[in-house]
Amino acid sequence: MVVTDWITDNYIELFGAVTGIIFVFFEIRQNIWLWPVGIMTSAVYIWVFFTGKLYADMSLQGYYLVISILGWYWWVRGAGHRLRSEATKSRIAGAQGSGLRAQGSGQQVQGDVHKKLPSLEGLGLGIDNSAILVVSRIKLKTSIMLTIIFLFLYISMWYVLDNFTDSPVPGCDSFITSLSIIATWMLARKIIEHWYLWIIVNAVAVVLFLSRGLYPTVVLYSVYCAMSFIGLKEWRKTISQNSPFEEPAPPQRGG
Numbered sequence: 001m002v003v004t005d006w007i008t009d010n011y012i013e014l015f016g017a018v019t020g021i022i023f024v025f026f027e028i029r030q031n032i033w034l035w036p037v038g039i040m041t042s043a044v045y046i047w048v049f050f051t052g053k054l055y056a057d058m059s060l061q062g063y064y065l066v067i068s069i070l071g072w073y074w075w076v077r078g079a080g081h082r083l084r085s086e087a088t089k090s091r092i093a094g095a096q097g098s099g100l101r102a103q104g105s106g107q108q109v110q111g112d113v114h115k116k117l118p119s120l121e122g123l124g125l126g127i128d129n130s131a132i133l134v135v136s137r138i139k140l141k142t143s144i145m146l147t148i149i150f151l152f153l154y155i156s157m158w159y160v161l162d163n164f165t166d167s168p169v170p171g172c173d174s175f176i177t178s179l180s181i182i183a184t185w186m187l188a189r190k191i192i193e194h195w196y197l198w199i200i201v202n203a204v205a206v207v208l209f210l211s212r213g214l215y216p217t218v219v220l221y222s223v224y225c226a227m228s229f230i231g232l233k234e235w236r237k238t239i240s241q242n243s244p245f246e247e248p249a250p251p252q253r254g255g
Contacts, residue, residue: 010216016044017220024224027187028231030135030238035072039065052212055165060177064184071188074133135238138186138193146182153178172208176201192239195232202228 019041026034042064049058138146154174161170179201186194202225209217 012044013048013214013216016041016048017216019044020220021223021227024227024231028227028234030190030235032072032075035068035075038068038071042068048214048217052214053165053167054169054173054208054212055161055167057173057177060180063181067184067188071184074188075190077133133190135190135192135235137239138191142191143193146186150178150182153181169208169211172204176205176208192232192235195228195235198228199225199232 019037023034023037023041026032026037042061046058046061049055049061157174157177158170161167161174167173179197183194183197183201186197202221205221206218206225209215209221
């Protein structure tokens with residue numbers, strides 16, 4: 001009866017925890033369904049964090065709703081042109097092989113190229129590669145800008161929470177919220193380094209939520225932390241595969 005009563009009293013938080021785990025699973029798999037699930041999870045946690053007096057985290061969920069819509073759009077926009085890396089590489093290798101074999105005959109080269117063009121266009125190559133959203137690494141300029149934004153958000157939120165709310169943990173709450181804002185934007189742009197930020201956020205969040213007695217959420221963020229390491233490993237595998245045109249090795253000069 002005690003367990004049943006506890007579940008009855010915390011069913012909203014439990015539902016949010018379940019959808020949150022599903023969200024991270026889809027995130028690891030780079031599945032587009034992570035965004036609608038994320039919207040559902042955020043809606044639940046707006047209420048959970050409001051009742052737990054974690055106001056910065058509550059505001060963060062509102063941000064998640066907005067960025068989830070944008071992320072959904074960014075991912076869908078590139079979905080029609082997303083490259084199937086292994087199939088792409090094999091087709092390109094085949095095309096290159098045909099070109100090499102045909103070097104002795106100009107007519108044969110022209111024929112091979114003509115036959116290969118339709119299949120390459122069908123893969124989205126040479127059409128508009130700017131529409132392809134693939135896993136990438138963060139650039140130095142972007143990392144500097146995001147660091148500045150993080151510091152601004154962190155200091156601003158800490159000041160507001162410390163002076164205008166009854167938040168018992170303004171510093172920790174602000175840190176988690178600010179870093180999560182940056183990580184979510186990076187996820188929406190498929191930047192692999194967002195996983196490092198999630199590892200930090202989730203580890204700190206476990207301690208914070210444990211202190212607030214939000215035990216289902218503690219379990220959720222513990223699972224998040226473990227899954228963040230898995231996600232980082234899985235996304236690393238796709239980085240080298242997402243770009244079909246690799247820089248050719250420089251020709252070797254004879255001694």
